[in-house]
Amino acid sequence: MPVISRRGKDAYTSPIRHLGPYADEAKRKGKHVYHLNIGNPDIHTPASALAKVREATKTNMVPYSPSKGFTSYRKKLVGYYKKFGADLTYEDIIITNGASEGILFSMFSCLDAGDEIIIPEPFYAIYNAFSYVSGVKIVAITSTIETAYALPSPQEFEQYITPRTKALFICNPNNPTGCVYSRKELEQLGEIVKKHDLFLFVDEVYREFSYEEEFFSVLRLKDLDDHVVVIDSISKRFSACGARVGALISKNPHVLENVNKYAEFRLSPPHFGQILAEATLDVPPSYIESVKEEYVRRRDYLIGRLSKMDNVICKKPKGAFYFLAKLPIDDSVKFCKWLLTDFEYKGSTLMLAPASGFYATPGLGKQEVRLAYVLKEEDLKGAMDCLEVAIKVYPGKTPIISNEKAQKISLY
Numbered sequence: 001m002p003v004i005s006r007r008g009k010d011a012y013t014s015p016i017r018h019l020g021p022y023a024d025e026a027k028r029k030g031k032h033v034y035h036l037n038i039g040n041p042d043i044h045t046p047a048s049a050l051a052k053v054r055e056a057t058k059t060n061m062v063p064y065s066p067s068k069g070f071t072s073y074r075k076k077l078v079g080y081y082k083k084f085g086a087d088l089t090y091e092d093i094i095i096t097n098g099a100s101e102g103i104l105f106s107m108f109s110c111l112d113a114g115d116e117i118i119i120p121e122p123f124y125a126i127y128n129a130f131s132y133v134s135g136v137k138i139v140a141i142t143s144t145i146e147t148a149y150a151l152p153s154p155q156e157f158e159q160y161i162t163p164r165t166k167a168l169f170i171c172n173p174n175n176p177t178g179c180v181y182s183r184k185e186l187e188q189l190g191e192i193v194k195k196h197d198l199f200l201f202v203d204e205v206y207r208e209f210s211y212e213e214e215f216f217s218v219l220r221l222k223d224l225d226d227h228v229v230v231i232d233s234i235s236k237r238f239s240a241c242g243a244r245v246g247a248l249i250s251k252n253p254h255v256l257e258n259v260n261k262y263a264e265f266r267l268s269p270p271h272f273g274q275i276l277a278e279a280t281l282d283v284p285p286s287y288i289e290s291v292k293e294e295y296v297r298r299r300d301y302l303i304g305r306l307s308k309m310d311n312v313i314c315k316k317p318k319g320a321f322y323f324l325a326k327l328p329i330d331d332s333v334k335f336c337k338w339l340l341t342d343f344e345y346k347g348s349t350l351m352l353a354p355a356s357g358f359y360a361t362p363g364l365g366k367q368e369v370r371l372a373y374v375l376k377e378e379d380l381k382g383a384m385d386c387l388e389v390a391i392k393v394y395p396g397k398t399p400i401i402s403n404e405k406a407q408k409i410s411l412y
Helices: 008-009 020-028 047-056 071-080 100-111 126-134 154-159 182-197 253-265 271-280 285-307 332-341 378-395 403-410
Strands: 032-036 093-096 116-121 137-142 164-172 199-203 227-232 246-249 320-326 348-351 368-374
Touching: 020 032, 020 154, 020 227, 020 332, 032 378, 047 271, 071 093, 071 271, 093 100, 100 199, 100 227, 100 246, 100 253, 126 137, 154 182, 164 182, 199 320, 271 378, 285 320, 285 378, 332 348, 348 378
Parallel strands: 032 348, 116 137, 116 164, 164 199, 199 227
Antiparallel strands: 093 246, 227 246, 320 368
8 A cells, every 4th residue: 555645644633623523423323513613603694795606607617717816806805905904906915715725825935944933822723734734833932811812922922033933923813712912912013023024924814803992904014014914814704614715915025926826826716706705895884793793792691601610711702703711621632522422411512622723832722622602692502501511520520720830741
C-alpha cells in the first residue's frame, strides 16, 4: 500500500467537526442532538438574496467568474466598507472561497516557511491548521477566562517578537471568546506593527455583531496601508455559510499581487455564491438589526442558565455568537464525546466543541468548551437542560483549576 504523507498524518483535526461521526451515530440511535458546536445559524438567509440566486439559475451555463471575483460585487463592497469608515477602491478587494481561503492566501502571500506569527489564544481553530500547511509557526500569547480573555497588552506582544516574527493576527469580534477589541487596543497594535515592520492580519467576519459598543475596523487605522490585511465573509452576518464567499482586503499592492496569483491558480470564487453575496448588499439594515437583537436574547439566556450551574465559569461575550465556558470536567474532548456516546436526557443530548483545539499551547482548554448560540431559544433551553444534568452525572467530573496552573502543568 502506498504511504500517505506525513503532512496529512500530522495535520490538525477540527475540534468543531471531528466528533461528527459520534453525533451521526447518536441520531441513528434515535437521540436528538442540539448542535452548539458549530457556527451554523438557524436564522433565515435574506429572502431577496435567495430570490436573486433562483433567478440566476435559469441559465444554460455557469461560467468562471474573474479570479478576483465579480467586478460589480467588488465595487458594491466599497460602499459597504465605507459604512465602517474604510476608504477603499474595488482593486483593494479580492473575493475568496469563504474567509478560510482568505486566511490561507494571507499566510501564503505574506509569510515564508519558518516565519512566526503571533496570535492571542484561544483562537479560531483553523489558524492552527493553515499555519501548519503554510509551514508558519504560531507563537501564542495566552489569555484566560479569569480575565475574560482580554487582549494581551502591547508589552506582552513585544516580548514575543523575534527576528522571525512576520505578523500579528487577531479576530475581532473574536471567535471563540466573544471579545470585542477597542479602537485604542487596535491603535496600539498598529504602533507595534509599524515599529517592527510587521503585517497585521485581522479576521473581521463578525463585524456586524458587536453588542455593547461600536465596532471599529482596523481598516480605519492611519498610516497602516502597507501592514493591514483584513479577512471577511458573508457567512455569519447573512446566515449564508454554504455560499462560501469571503473577501481579502488590503491596500498593499504587493500583497494583492501575490494573493491574485493564488486566486488565479484556483480559477474563481463561487459563481452563485457571489450572486447571493452581491444581493445581500441591498438588504435593508433592519435585517441585521433584528438578527443582532435575536443573538443578544440567545446570549443572555445561555449566560443566565450557565451562571446558575454549580462549578461553571463563563463570561458574558460582547460580540460574535460564541463564548467559552469552563466546566468541572477532566478532559473536554472526552466529555464532548461522552455526551454523544453515553449520555442522554429525555431522548436528547448536545454537541459542543472541545476548547483544547482552540489553543496552540499543549494542555490548555481541557476544561473549556465553546458554545455557539445559533439555535432558537426553545432549542437552547433543551440543550441547557441536558448540560445541567450531564455535568452532575459525568464520570470524569473534576474540580476546576485556573488556566495559569494548567499552563504550568502542561510544561512537564
